[in-house]
Amino acid sequence: MCLFTRLMKALSKLRHAGLTLEDVARIADVSPATVSRCLNRPETVNVKKRERVLAAVERLGYVPHGAARALASRQSRMVGVVFPSIDNSLFGAALDAFQRTMADAGYTVIVASSAYDPELETQHIRRMLQSGIDALMLVGTERPDTTYRMIHARNIPYVTVWRTPGESSHPSIGFDNVQAAKHLSNYLIGLGHRRIAFFSGHLEHNDRARDRLEGVRQSHTQSGFTFDDSLILQRPFGVDGGRHMLRACTALPSPPTAIICGAEPFAYGAIFEAAALGIGVPAEISVAAFDDTWLAAQISPKLTTVRTPNLEIGEEAARYLIARLAGENAPPALPLDTELIIRESTAPPSQPR
Amino acid sequence: MCLFTRLMKALSKLRHAGLTLEDVARIADVSPATVSRCLNRPETVNVKKRERVLAAVERLGYVPHGAARALASRQSRMVGVVFPSIDNSLFGAALDAFQRTMADAGYTVIVASSAYDPELETQHIRRMLQSGIDALMLVGTERPDTTYRMIHARNIPYVTVWRTPGESSHPSIGFDNVQAAKHLSNYLIGLGHRRIAFFSGHLEHNDRARDRLEGVRQSHTQSGFTFDDSLILQRPFGVDGGRHMLRACTALPSPPTAIICGAEPFAYGAIFEAAALGIGVPAEISVAAFDDTWLAAQISPKLTTVRTPNLEIGEEAARYLIARLAGENAPPALPLDTELIIRESTAPPSQPR
DNA sequence: ACCAGTTCTGAAAGCGCTTTCAGCAATCAG
DNA sequence: CTGATTGCTGAAAGCGCTTTCAGAACTGGT
Numbered sequence: 001m002c003l004f005t006r007l008m009k010a011l012s013k014l015r016h017a018g019l020t021l022e023d024v025a026r027i028a029d030v031s032p033a034t035v036s037r038c039l040n041r042p043e044t045v046n047v048k049k050r051e052r053v054l055a056a057v058e059r060l061g062y063v064p065h066g067a068a069r070a071l072a073s074r075q076s077r078m079v080g081v082v083f084p085s086i087d088n089s090l091f092g093a094a095l096d097a098f099q100r101t102m103a104d105a106g107y108t109v110i111v112a113s114s115a116y117d118p119e120l121e122t123q124h125i126r127r128m129l130q131s132g133i134d135a136l137m138l139v140g141t142e143r144p145d146t147t148y149r150m151i152h153a154r155n156i157p158y159v160t161v162w163r164t165p166g167e168s169s170h171p172s173i174g175f176d177n178v179q180a181a182k183h184l185s186n187y188l189i190g191l192g193h194r195r196i197a198f199f200s201g202h203l204e205h206n207d208r209a210r211d212r213l214e215g216v217r218q219s220h221t222q223s224g225f226t227f228d229d230s231l232i233l234q235r236p237f238g239v240d241g242g243r244h245m246l247r248a249c250t251a252l253p254s255p256p257t258a259i260i261c262g263a264e265p266f267a268y269g270a271i272f273e274a275a276a277l278g279i280g281v282p283a284e285i286s287v288a289a290f291d292d293t294w295l296a297a298q299i300s301p302k303l304t305t306v307r308t309p310n311l312e313i314g315e316e317a318a319r320y321l322i323a324r325l326a327g328e329n330a331p332p333a334l335p336l337d338t339e340l341i342i343r344e345s346t347a348p349p350s351q352p353r
Numbered sequence: 354m355c356l357f358t359r360l361m362k363a364l365s366k367l368r369h370a371g372l373t374l375e376d377v378a379r380i381a382d383v384s385p386a387t388v389s390r391c392l393n394r395p396e397t398v399n400v401k402k403r404e405r406v407l408a409a410v411e412r413l414g415y416v417p418h419g420a421a422r423a424l425a426s427r428q429s430r431m432v433g434v435v436f437p438s439i440d441n442s443l444f445g446a447a448l449d450a451f452q453r454t455m456a457d458a459g460y461t462v463i464v465a466s467s468a469y470d471p472e473l474e475t476q477h478i479r480r481m482l483q484s485g486i487d488a489l490m491l492v493g494t495e496r497p498d499t500t501y502r503m504i505h506a507r508n509i510p511y512v513t514v515w516r517t518p519g520e521s522s523h524p525s526i527g528f529d530n531v532q533a534a535k536h537l538s539n540y541l542i543g544l545g546h547r548r549i550a551f552f553s554g555h556l557e558h559n560d561r562a563r564d565r566l567e568g569v570r571q572s573h574t575q576s577g578f579t580f581d582d583s584l585i586l587q588r589p590f591g592v593d594g595g596r597h598m599l600r601a602c603t604a605l606p607s608p609p610t611a612i613i614c615g616a617e618p619f620a621y622g623a624i625f626e627a628a629a630l631g632i633g634v635p636a637e638i639s640v641a642a643f644d645d646t647w648l649a650a651q652i653s654p655k656l657t658t659v660r661t662p663n664l665e666i667g668e669e670a671a672r673y674l675i676a677r678l679a680g681e682n683a684p685p686a687l688p689l690d691t692e693l694i695i696r697e698s699t700a701p702p703s704q705p706r
Numbered sequence: 707a708c709c710a711g712t713t714c715t716g717a718a719a720g721c722g723c724t725t726t727c728a729g730c731a732a733t734c735a736g
Numbered sequence: 737c738t739g740a741t742t743g744c745t746g747a748a749a750g751c752g753c754t755t756t757c758a759g760a761a762c763t764g765g766t
Contacts, residue, residue, distance in 0.1 A: 067751085108484050111463075
């Protein structure tokens with residue numbers, strides 16, 4: 001029996017290549033249960049014994065086995081994030097902040113990128129649920145009911161970001177896209193613009209973009225103007241999309257005098273292309289956008305844009321989930337503020353009509 | 354006993370809020386072992402029985418419990434990545450590719466950002482090892498021996514990226530930073546430049562940056578010129594660093610005629626600041642860099658830069674790890690190619706001496 | 707010196723899955 | 737028709753940890 005046990009232990013060593021809690025227990029001359037307690041709720045263990053155990057842990061370089069821990073305690077201390085894209089400083093900033101806050105609370109973050117593909121998103125969510133994540137963060141609220149059912153079935157806290165709680169029934173941390181867009185549009189209308197184009201990625205699977213468009217619409221209506229739907233352009237996300245759309249809309253019989261870009265890369269593209277075409281910004285056409293990523297204040301002309309609280313979103317989302325995970329019934333944070341930052345890319349139209 | 358069992362089951366349901374493999378087994382009228390086999394090695398199960406089981410899985414919406422699986426099978430199907438920064442399209446692209454390739458092979462990716470802080474990196478690695486990752490990807494090879502020992506102790510495959518195998522004894526996927534820098538420097542020297550500045554982030558914890566500097570040095574030596582160490586500037590990573598360094602070095606008594614930026618954001622900063630200062634690029638000073646991220650070809654003047662295979666690095670690293678995980682003793686891929694892309698930001702110096 | 711109350715501790719029972727192993731049935735060679 | 741082989745299957749033994757529970761070891765009040 002003793003031989004057998006030893007053999008098994010040796011074998012286990014070979015495969016696992018790591019110490020078990022039992023090894024630590026033996027060295028510290030306590031029971032495995034006590035070692036476990038030292039690691040999880042140290043205050044419940046006699047101080048002398050605790051020191052002995054921790055010393056043994058240190059000396060052996062023992063690292064607990066996460067899966068075993070997760071299985072026994074029913075929590076993995078991992079949280080999942082599915083973002084439309086991570087190769088984008090917008091989400092990058094939020095992710096960074098989220099990750100940092102989570103790490104401070106002892107959680108590990110799993111990330112996946114859905115590439116703006118709803119089906120891929122579902123797949124990632126399923127895989128993460130399966131990995132046993134304790135919580136989940138998603139962008140926007142638009143996704144099939146079946147997906148939400150999957151999440152509810154696991155009964156874990158989750159949070160959607162980049163929109164406000166008001167805009168859906170899901171716990172949500174973000175800002176009011178409609179208001180932000182309305183504010184920007186009002187500013188442009190105030191400058192005298194009457195033909196405003198809206199540059200966007202595909203609206204179909206992007207509730208944030210649709211919200212922003214809605215804000216532009218409302219701004220027009222409430223100012224007594226009509227928004228020309230033919231000035232809504234859609235292209236794949238990226239600078240090139242912006243270049244294309246600028247070319248397309250300057251070629252129109254009655255071109256717009258201002259452009260609102262649903263995302264900043266479109267604005268860069270528009271400004272770069274305008275420069276290449278010899279079209280003055282803002283002299284001949286004004287350009288404005290959302291997000292205020294690092295480039296906005298660097299290019300020339302400096303971009304008028306709506307600063308969105310990207311970092312804060314990541315941080316608040318983490319804080320909310322941590323609170324839920326701790327059993328607190330915290331409400332999701334209030335809507336965060338956006339700020340219209342007026343720089344050089346917007347001006348009154350050259351020939352006001 | 355039966356009552357007790359039932360009670361336990363019910364309780365488990367409440368907490369886990371999910372089906373167990375046993376539930377599926379009961380519905381499909383087979384043993385749990387068979388269900389497990391259906392999920393893992395379906396070909397070993399009689400086809401009729403298998404269909405019955407899979408139907409039950411489908412019908413119940415059963416999702417296996419990852420931690421239990423990991424514990425029993427000794428593999429978590431998760432791989433870890435620690436990057437210096439994820440809010441950076443450089444690493445973003447690689448991460449995206451890595452993640453996609455890994456997902457296709459059924460692996461989940463855990464990411465953490467070390468913010469270029471070696472201590473934070475160690476901490477993240479420890480945490481990931483603890484989470485039970487099956488493999489690990491790290492940037493560069495410079496880190497304490499203790500960290501590598503931790504990894505070896507777990508006996509999991511790992512790969513370092515952004516350098517070539519030759520540059521260290523660790524499995525490595527990337528390109529030859531020294532050669533790439535030498536090539537770029539040679540080009541500048543060939544144009545007639547004799548005073549070349551090197552803009553860099555902190556060299557201390559960045560082997561890639563040091564390699565690039567080394568390449569610039571070698572290029573000078575082999576061309577018979579001496580590289581002026583006082584032209585090595587270091588600032589925190591980012592556009593602002595580039596702006597500062599440009600200002601600093603144009604104020605020098607004998608300013609450089611060309612700048613090599615160890616990372617692209619410095620080049621953007623330099624070009625933006627030069628524009629603000631009315632310094633002509635490349636008329637008065639040439640600017641070149643590494644990485645060829647999306648912005649390089651968009652700004653004006655278009656940036657001369659070394660295209661680095663960011664995406665390929667992510668993909669190849671994933672492929673390598675997948676092969677190792679499958680038990681193949683694959684060697685890490687060959688060094689990847691870089692390409693000097695000559696655009697508009699470099700030209701012969703105005704007054705060659 | 708004794709008992710109630712308090713603090714700690716170790717034994718043991720799982721957590722939900724994989725995997726080994728023995729056994730049964732079906733198949734095949736002789 | 738027999739014995740050996742093959743293909744599938746279910747029982748059962750863990751994987752390495754947490755957590756419950758009962759009891760040991762103290763504490764202080766009387």
